[in-house]
């Protein structure tokens with residue numbers, strides 16, 4: 001199941017209207033050209049009907065030639081107008097598709113880190129690729145064609161009713177059948193298509209998790225489990241696809257019947273009406289031709305409705321990432337806070353914080369903690385006691401369920417990413433090197449910083465300036481690859497450039513080999529200088545050097561104070577220390 005939101009049909013409609021309006025003139029031009037082409041298309045059957053009546057009334061060859069020339073002219077003009085309309089529609093659709101993609105990218109980048117992590121790569125990737133492509137294609141191809149087809153149907157129906165209301169009734173019968181079948185289909189297809197897209201995203205997620213974790217899968221002999229998970233995901237995707245297929249099959253059967261009925265009725269009824277003199281043979285011919293003509297646009301509407309359902313589901317997923325209308329953040333009444341939205345100072349304060357992972361129980365149960373700027377705090381506790389979770393809250397990655405984590409009186413999680421980055425940065429073992437140059441990788445942390453600042457940050461972490469093109473060296477799997485220690489140095493140089501007053505270290509050096517760790521610790525020391533540091537201490541020796549130690553147990557703060565003080569009295573910290581020393 002996707003953890004990311006999905007937009008409601010109303011939100012999708014509103015977004016689609018806003019998108020079309022943003023290029024309203026082009027859209028109006030497309031509509032006008034199409035309407036003109038559709039009107040010209042009506043001339044054919046009418047002229048043929050007139051031809052039949054004229055010939056019966058003894059027309060000359062000159063009359064026939066004139067009508068023939070008129071027919072040819074109308075057909076040519078229709079072709080030219082349709083061509084121009086299609087050209088403009090494509091340009092309009094491509095512009096809209098580009099806007100959808102740009103918007104999606106902005107929204108994904110603005111997602112809170114915790115939300116993006118929980119969503120998984122499969123869901124985000126399929127929203128950014130398959131789903132937004134489907135929206136783009138619909139806007140480019142389906143939407144203009146659908147409008148043209150609807151206009152054609154309306155014009156043809158109007159023409160039929162003008163030529164012969166009685167015979168036109170047959171056409172309406174067919175349209176009624178199609179309307180009923182469409183209603184049945186549309187009611188069922190949205191949930192079916194949403195389920196289909198979610199199942200496809202789930203399949204992508206499962207497969208990509210297996211591929212990414214291939215080494216772990218091999219090492220732990222998890223092959224059969226991953227295979228079973230893959231099979232279950234494939235079966236789920238198959239079931240969802242079969243459901244949409246079933247709906248389509250029934251829908252198209254009903255539609256074909258609705259086409260056949262008017263065509264079967266109009267000829268015998270036309271013959272009877274001509275025999276009674278109620279309509280002219282020309283009118284009967286024109287109506288039969290119109291009814292034959294209406295099948296094409298009806299077919300287009302039916303197929304595109306089907307396409308539209310699928311892409312509306314895709315648009316709902318893309319539009320689901322639209323930020324909810326931002327509530328005006330209430331001034332924070334926290335002690336020492338200023339009630340403004342700009343942090344008053346560098347003081348981080350945790351008050352009454354409870355936190356639960358989605359659909360889970362509380363894992364933090366009312367924490368209070370005040371940090372003194374410039375201090376080093378070690379957070380210790382048994383596995384699962386909530387250390388990492390507290391670290392993520394302190395870094396503004398997660399938002400507390402109740403209570404607050406503030407910097408200078410402002411909730412951390414309310415700060416925009418670039419402002420948050422100047423306050424607190426979380427340093428973990430994951431040091432992603434982005435595709436691009438070394439300069440690009442550094443400027444992420446400080447857009448616009450000059451080369452001198454970038455080089456100074458690299459110097460501070462002990463970077464060896466040995467890359468072939470210096471700051472312009474392309475990094476990535478296909479270019480220059482950085483080993484673990486270099487990647488970590490790069491990450492720490494980014495920290496220095498972001499220049500936050502507080503760092504949260506979660507196992508920043510835990511898994512590195514001793515030589516690399518020594519190297520990195522030097523870089524780390526450079527990054528820590530002059531900042532408040534919260535070290536999540538999965539190993540106790542880190543705690544020893546801290547100014548204060550916070551002991552967590554079962555999501556509660558059970559002791560807080562300097563290492564020596566806590567060790568001097570019997571309590572959870574002394575117990576932990578003894579266990580660790582004797583382990």
Ligand SMILES: Nc1ncnc2c1ncn2[C@@H]1O[C@H](COP(=O)(O)OP(=O)(O)OP(=O)(O)O)[C@@H](O)[C@H]1O
Pocket residue numbers: 357360363381382383384385386387388389390538
């Ligand atoms: N992504 C998650 N989804 C649901 N529950 C989680 C998630 N991450 C952690 N938890 C749960 O939250 C509780 C606290 O976990 P946390 O990782 O913060 O503890 P920790 O003290 O850092 O543990 P460790 O030292 O083993 O890393 C645990 O019960 C854990 O099972």
